[in-house]
Amino acid sequence: MHKEPNIVDIDTFIDERGKINFLEIGKEIDFAINRVYFISNVSPNKERGDHAHKKLRQFIIAVGGRVEIELDDGKNKFNFVLDSTDKGLYVPCGYWRVLRFFDKNTHCFVFASEKYDAQDYIRNYQEFLDYKKQM
Numbered sequence: 074m075h076k077e078p079n080i081v082d083i084d085t086f087i088d089e090r091g092k093i094n095f096l097e098i099g100k101e102i103d104f105a106i107n108r109v110y111f112i113s114n115v116s117p118n119k120e121r122g123d124h125a126h127k128k129l130r131q132f133i134i135a136v137g138g139r140v141e142i143e144l145d146d147g148k149n150k151f152n153f154v155l156d157s158t159d160k161g162l163y164v165p166c167g168y169w170r171v172l173r174f175f176d177k178n179t180h181c182f183v184f185a186s187e188k189y190d191a192q193d194y195i196r197n198y199q200e201f202l203d204y205k206k207q208m
């Protein structure tokens with residue numbers, strides 16, 4: 074299990090028909106996928122996220138555009154750009170995340186390790202810092 078966030082290369086095959094990307098559990102994604110969701114139609118001046126997860130791990134791919142993602146472990150901030158289906162971002166648990174600067178037509182495909190659980194969210198930044206101190 075990865076503990077750090079990281080950009081993961083996604084296999085690509087291109088021929089005269091176009092391009093295909095493929096990823097597998099146990100290769101690019103190191104957790105069983107229990108949920109998939111999609112984010113779209115986000116205005117460039119709007120942000121999503123602004124929360125952390127206690128248990129949830131995720132793998133995010135941006136399709137058709139570009140998005141910037143900031144991950145914060147309570148001490149340091151890490152910035153990533155997703156702008157191609159050739160790469161995805163692994164997001165471990167315990168990171169505050171902000172998704173911003175969405176290009177028009179950017180769709181984020183998110184593969185999640187857990188089913189939806191409102192109790193897994195920390196939506197207050199001070200609570201997040203307190204939670205990290207207890208760990």
Ligand code: T46
Pocket residue numbers: 108110112121122123131170172183189
């Ligand atoms: C994350 C970032 C990247 C559900 O009922 N089921 C779901 O599976 C999801 C993802 C959301 N919802 C409900 C919960 C809220 O009432 O949809 C509403 C909007 O969700 P939220 O404000 O959490 O959306 P984002 O884009 O801020 O955050 C989402 C994920 O929730 C979160 O886990 O890491 O995308």
